[in-house]
Amino acid sequence: MTDPKNPLPATVLTALQQFTSPDAFPTNGLHPFSHGFHPFASSPEDTLSTLRGIVDTTNQAAVSLNAHLSLPLSNPRLLSLYRQHASISHAVQQSDQRMRHVVNTLRKRVGITFGEDVPLERMQLIDWFLKRLLEWATSAGMEAFNEPESDGRVAVVMGGKVLVVDIIFAVDRTDPVNPVIDVASLKTAYAIPNSTADSSTGNSISMDGFLAGAIRAFLKEVQKDDSVRDNVEAARIGNLLSDHLSYLMKLDHLALSEGDGGLRWFTVIDRMAMDVENLASREANVLLSTERGSSVAPLDVFLMRAHTLPLPYLTTPSISFLTYLSPLAYLKLLRTSPAAGPTPPRPHLPSLDVPFQHIRNVLTSHPRPPGITLATLVLSPTPPPAHHADSTLISAIDTKSSSTLVTDIKIDFIFPAAREVQALQGQQFTWILDFTEGGKYPGIVMSQSRMREIEFVINPFNEMGGMDNVPMMPSFGAGSWVDILLIRDPQTQVSPERYTAVYTSPNSVHPPLQLRLTAPDEPGFVLETIPVRTLKEVWSILEIVRAQCWLNEILTSCQWVPEGLNMPVLGDDADDNEVTEDDLQAVLKGSIQPRSIPVNVKLPTPPPTDRDNLFADTDMDDVVGPSRHAQIKMTTPERPPISGLVDILVAFDPSRPRGVAVEISGAMGVDVNVEVLEEVCRRGGLLGLPGRVWKKAHES
Secondary structure, three states: OOOOOOOOOOOHHHHHHOOOOOOOOOOOOOOOOEOOOOOOOOOHHHHHHHHHHHHHHHHHHHHHHHHHOOOOOOOHHHHHHHHHHHHHHHHHHHHHHHHHHHHHHHHOOOOOOOOOOOOOOHHHHHHHHHHHHHHHHHHOOOEEEEOOOEOOEEEEEEEOOOEEEEEEEEEEOOOOOOOEEEEEEEEEEEEOOOOOOOOOEEOOHHHHHHHHHHHHHHHHHHOOOOOOOOHHHHHHHHHHHHHHHHHHHHHHHHHHHHOOOOOHHHHHHHHHHHHHHHHHHHHHHHHHHHOOOOOOEOHHHHHHHOOOEEEEOOOOOOEEEEEEEOHHHHHHHHHOOOOOOOOOOOOOOOOEOOOHHHHHHHHOOOOOOOOEEEEEEEEEOOOOOHHHHOHHHOOOOOOOOOOOOOOOOOOOOEOOOOOOOOHHHHOOOEEEEEOOOOOOOOOEEEEHHHHHHHHHHHOOOOOOOOHHHOOOOOOOOOOOHHHHHHOOOOOOOOOOOEEEEEEOOOOOOOOOEEEEEEOOOOOEEEEOEEEOOEHHHHHHHHHHHHHHHHHHHHHHOOOOEEOOOOOOOOOOOOOOOOOOHHHHHHHHHOOOOOOOEEEEEEOOOOOOOOOOOOOOOOOOHHHHOHHHOOEEEEEEEOOOOOOOEEEEEEEEOOOOOOOEEEEEEOOOOOOOOHHHHHHHHHOOOHHHHHHHHHHHHHHO
16 A cells, blocks of 8 residues: 555656666765675665665565556557657656756765955954854854953853853954954853752863864964965865854753753863873883883884874864874874974873874864874764663673783773753764764775674674675675775776785885785775774774774885786886896806796785674684784795795784784795884885895895
8 A cells, every 4th residue: 555645656767767866875985896885884874774765666666567567568559659658758857867966966065165255354354253253153053242342352252051162352453454363262161050069060171272273273364365365274164163163062952951960071071081191191101111212202103002192172172083194194294393392291191203283283284194094082963873772781891902001001981871861852962983074084994804893892792793794795896895995996897806016125125026916805894983882992993993004004005906907017128038148147046136026915814703602612802802913914935046935924913012013934044133124014114025035035
């Protein structure tokens, strides 16, 4: 029986064509080889709803076609009219879809703006700015007003039911034609109205500095000279400030709805930030004890071995975690660091070789430099997963951390839950770990095995096995997670079995390496957001993501091409037929230098764990422990006249001094210093290790 509220489409063609438009499916930046329909995408609910619609429409079409089979369609003229009608309907539907697609694309453009409408008369800029600030506050749901200017001061008050922001602006009218305005002071305060609790008021100095910095950034841009001012950049900064105020109003509604104790929505970030920064400082001190003659710890080694670097109030009124830096990104960050000044050290912050202010400036620049992995903990207006309803699962498992710098960690934060609050007309909220900064950047390419580990962290008693239900299809062109990482062309539909690349020594200390990478038989996903409930979950997830990022940066450091398609040429082969006496003697002595060194590269896949069997003898460390670290294996021939192969295994290992462990099998008679090779891996030369072993073998 047909539902009168949802009538059936007029024809089968109409029913099916609704799924043929370019924007019928939520893409979320999906790659052709990505299994994008997973619970850690940006909008899994939209994807699931679309798939259900396809199933329902398919069933309806099948019923309709079966009903038409019994009709006696023997009249040729009637069949011709049917074909003509279908052709006209198809053309009309396609034209309608194209027009709708163009309109939707124009409306949904991200990052397209005409810039701030900054007044041409500089004398009007102060009044214009104050008006814009009040508009942002009003659009966020705040009550806002400003007082008249008095003695070079302008007071602005913005607030909700709990939060109040008091701003004092300093106005300099020394030059009447070119007045200047700046933030003199900004103070936030929050208080639960009609509360009887003792801790019903408070404030945050960190939030004060964050909001003041956001306003100063906007004022700095709009008050530049007309020749250098970027109105588009000013609009981007203004949109960020508007988003910050909207986020604070979410916390305001939650705190008001909860009543006594509602201030925890504002205080949880500050309390957690202080504890995790103290832990980071302790871990940096442990690293300093292993660094000879240095008073600061290397930032890249810290990120490889310690817990992630906490950065509260970086991009949002919350906390971010710097998870990984590629060797190139670290080198650029180190070289662009300003000279060390006389700033006194802060006891609760780690002593690193890159100043904290420089780190924050680079991470908040737009666009963010490549090779940086940043995760932000934010409160999202999305329904929580079903397993979040059971609070007993929060402490059901205590995963062992791979970081061993500090072992006596007693930090355990459980984030406030809004399930029982039902604020904002019953809308629920979920704490998520966002790797895209609100959709501004692509997610992280992850292998299926590491996505299983993440799933196990947030839901250890999962009975559905969400990631296990995505098998590696044996059909042609099924795709591997390496394909998502290396293939940039979205039109590519065939998954190659192998990739090739040429690694050339910067100092020409060894012949070029002909790398041949075998793609693992493992599907991939693009990780965007993850719902979390505790700080332990955040740390466990970021350790898994860090290992995957380390592996991703190694692979993307070379220009890979599918084997057999535009393979790189090592040199001119015109002189291959010219053999000299010296070449013959070199062959006889075994000292001839080859044109290239063949190297086979493999990515060992962690063995599957028996999670579903509760009585299986499975160690918890085998699930998310050190035994499942990311690894890369390289195989190259022994030096002549020795037969055999040299195996070089490099594993991500936070227990090692440089965060990686190198093992060499073969290379008979070659004295290789493993610590030197680990330092080479730290500096980004991992794929060149076979060349270094070859050079050492020919020197011995």
